[in-house]
Amino acid sequence: MTDILIKNLPILVVLCPLMMSLFLVLISNAFISWILTLLTTVLTFILSILLFQEVQTHTYISYALGNWAPPLGIEYVIDKVSIIPIIIISSISLLSTIFSYKLMPFDVGQSSISKVYSLWLLAIAGLIGLVTTGDAFNLFVFLEISSLASVALVAMGAKKDKQALVAAYNYLIIGAVGATLYVIGVGLLYSITGTLNMEDLSNKVKEIDNNRALIAGFGFMITGIMVKAAVFPLHIWLPRAYSYAPSAVSVLLAATATKASLYILARILFSIFNISDDLIIITLNYVILPLSILAMFAGTIMAIYEKDIKRLLAHSSIAQIGYITLAFSIGSNASIAAGFIHMFNHALIKGGLFMAITSIGYYLQKRITINTLSGLGRQMPITFFCFILCSLSLAGLPLTAGFISKLYLIKATISSEGIWIVFLILISSALSLIYLWKMIEVLWLHENTKKIIINENPSIYISLLIITFLNIYFGLDASLIVNNSESAANTLMGFSK
Amino acid sequence: MHKNPILRVCTKILFAPIILFGLYVQFHGDFGPGGGFQAGVIVASAFILYTIVFGLEKGKKLFPSNINLLLLALGGIIYGGVGIASIFLGEEFLSYNPLGSTPQSGQHIGILLVEFGVGLTVSNVMIALFNAFISFKSGKAS
Numbered sequence: 001m002t003d004i005l006i007k008n009l010p011i012l013v014v015l016c017p018l019m020m021s022l023f024l025v026l027i028s029n030a031f032i033s034w035i036l037t038l039l040t041t042v043l044t045f046i047l048s049i050l051l052f053q054e055v056q057t058h059t060y061i062s063y064a065l066g067n068w069a070p071p072l073g074i075e076y077v078i079d080k081v082s083i084i085p086i087i088i089i090s091s092i093s094l095l096s097t098i099f100s101y102k103l104m105p106f107d108v109g110q111s112s113i114s115k116v117y118s119l120w121l122l123a124i125a126g127l128i129g130l131v132t133t134g135d136a137f138n139l140f141v142f143l144e145i146s147s148l149a150s151v152a153l154v155a156m157g158a159k160k161d162k163q164a165l166v167a168a169y170n171y172l173i174i175g176a177v178g179a180t181l182y183v184i185g186v187g188l189l190y191s192i193t194g195t196l197n198m199e200d201l202s203n204k205v206k207e208i209d210n211n212r213a214l215i216a217g218f219g220f221m222i223t224g225i226m227v228k229a230a231v232f233p234l235h236i237w238l239p240r241a242y243s244y245a246p247s248a249v250s251v252l253l254a255a256t257a258t259k260a261s262l263y264i265l266a267r268i269l270f271s272i273f274n275i276s277d278d279l280i281i282i283t284l285n286y287v288i289l290p291l292s293i294l295a296m297f298a299g300t301i302m303a304i305y306e307k308d309i310k311r312l313l314a315h316s317s318i319a320q321i322g323y324i325t326l327a328f329s330i331g332s333n334a335s336i337a338a339g340f341i342h343m344f345n346h347a348l349i350k351g352g353l354f355m356a357i358t359s360i361g362y363y364l365q366k367r368i369t370i371n372t373l374s375g376l377g378r379q380m381p382i383t384f385f386c387f388i389l390c391s392l393s394l395a396g397l398p399l400t401a402g403f404i405s406k407l408y409l410i411k412a413t414i415s416s417e418g419i420w421i422v423f424l425i426l427i428s429s430a431l432s433l434i435y436l437w438k439m440i441e442v443l444w445l446h447e448n449t450k451k452i453i454i455n456e457n458p459s460i461y462i463s464l465l466i467i468t469f470l471n472i473y474f475g476l477d478a479s480l481i482v483n484n485s486e487s488a489a490n491t492l493m494g495f496s497k
Numbered sequence: 498m499h500k501n502p503i504l505r506v507c508t509k510i511l512f513a514p515i516i517l518f519g520l521y522v523q524f525h526g527d528f529g530p531g532g533g534f535q536a537g538v539i540v541a542s543a544f545i546l547y548t549i550v551f552g553l554e555k556g557k558k559l560f561p562s563n564i565n566l567l568l569l570a571l572g573g574i575i576y577g578g579v580g581i582a583s584i585f586l587g588e589e590f591l592s593y594n595p596l597g598s599t600p601q602s603g604q605h606i607g608i609l610l611v612e613f614g615v616g617l618t619v620s621n622v623m624i625a626l627f628n629a630f631i632s633f634k635s636g637k638a639s
Contacts, residue, residue: 065589
């Protein structure tokens with residue numbers, strides 16, 4: 001029995017949330033559907049931990065769906081690279097499911113809970129499938145599954161604010177354009193190589209040089225995925241979608257959705273195509289590098305001027321995505337490792353911040369802008385404490401997870417790009433302190449004029465405490481993340497040679 | 498529209514042959530052109546035609562929306578269930594070989610079940626989408 005389990009781990013980790021999301025359609029009781037969702041996410045988390053252990057010994061696990069041999073059939077690949085986003089997605093989905101217990105009924109109403117959890121698991125299944133699959137077209141299918149489910153989840157915010165419908169519509173249209181661009185790119189590559197399997201594709205792409213269709217296909221794929229990953233000028237859908245979504249959905253999406261797409265971006269850049277190829281070098285140096293730097297500043301500056309807190313955090317996400325793509329664009333082993341480190345840490349940080357802010361929103365029963373926060377820090381010490389630690393982690397102060405990612409990013413940048421990019425990174429981190437301080441100041445130093453009494457609810461802050469603890473823990477002992485990210489980067493770069 | 502006798506009679510005459518044709522396409526799928534997607538749409542079109550002619554209320558009486566939802570999920574569960582069954586029989590997910598006594602019959606059984614699941618889901622999604630769109634009144638979805 002255990003060998004069946006171990007052998008089928010790559011598919012089970014996708015199948016578990018996918019099948020449960022179908023079962024949940026049949027259940028109408030809100031509490032039972034929450035329990036089942038929780039069990040499913042726990043099981044998915046356990047499966048992904050088992051998978052993590054398997055990858056330590058086998059390094060490369062290939063799973064042929066339906067027993068059709070890989071270049072022809074669909075292949076699921078778990079290696080040291082794809083295990084990182086799998087762990088991120090499964091752990092965050094577990095934490096945000098615990099977090100959603102009180103908030104989901106409050107946001108979407110008791111009657112539609114079980115349908116929302118069905119979509120919730122479908123989105124998780126889509127995201128995990130996205131990173132497990134080794135087939136370029138199957139990836140498109142999962143891209144659509146995850147983004148359609150997240151669009152519907154965002155639209156569920158309409159019970160509280162009708163703006164959520166506009167946000168969801170924007171997300172739907174822009175996301176569909178992105179997915180279409182990606183599939184056009186896959187089509188072009190298929191027309192010249194005749195294969196959809198990523199590993200096979202990378203072998204065949206090496207033999208072709210200077211083919212227009214190849215360049216066009218690459219361009220389409222990269223642009224499509226950049227839309228999904230919200231890389232700077234293509235980020236328009238993100239702030240609205242994250243800020244009008246139901247609270248728990250914001251947490252889940254902010255921490256996982258763009259990470260999966262960033263992983264795909266890295267896969268296309270470094271494993272399907274070759275890093276030593278001129279095409280990739282030009283793309284990295286003249287497209288992704290400048291856009292990342294713009295993202296770092298544009299995201300931060302938009303966040304400084306923003307009054308609505310959820311939207312502020314969404315803008316700051318754009319800047320943080322900028323750091324990750326910056327790390328990829330430098331293109332050395334150390335910098336790609338730094339990108340993966342920040343991918344993991346940013347999931348923890350942004351997950352924590354969104355949890356803190358949305359739980360304040362739950363206590364106040366309204367949408368929170370910077371003014372409604374005044375003086376509330378004293379009313380809710382636990383939430384505020386977690387909020388402040390996550391903010392410090394976002395700014396990259398020592399002893400937090402954010403510091404580790406900034407440290408490795410800067411180390412990698414100095415050794416290959418020179419000092420000016422380091423300066424830009426430091427300036428934008430310093431700028432991010434402005435908006436963080438703005439929130440902390442209002443929360444703590446202003447007087448509480450309205451005399452609101454708030455009782456913090458353990459079922460809400462338990463997952464916030466866990467995620468804050470992880471922020472601190474991985475700031476003190478980062479060896480787990482750093483080692484795995486480094487072996488991920490080595491695998492990714494070795495793949496292309 | 499439901500007062501027009503020609504439409505009513507024609508719909509009643511056509512209803513069964515459409516479903517029959519849907520079933521033909523469904524079970525023809527493993528030998529030639531056809532399969533769950535096409536058959537699902539054809540079967541759904543019978544119910545959609547009925548709803549267009551007789552109105553939403555009668556359409557829902559013929560095919561209640563809770564059954565619609567149940568079958569919609571059930572199709573996916575059948576598809577996944579076939580895959581899980583082959584995992585328990587010791588092969589990869591969706592490998593049909595162990596389902597029958599010989600690999601050939603296993604493939605046969607597997608593809609029929611999977612296509613049945615696909616057909617069920619596709620037809621019910623079509624009906625559910627159609628019902629959702631026509632029950633949309635200006636400014637308010639029911």
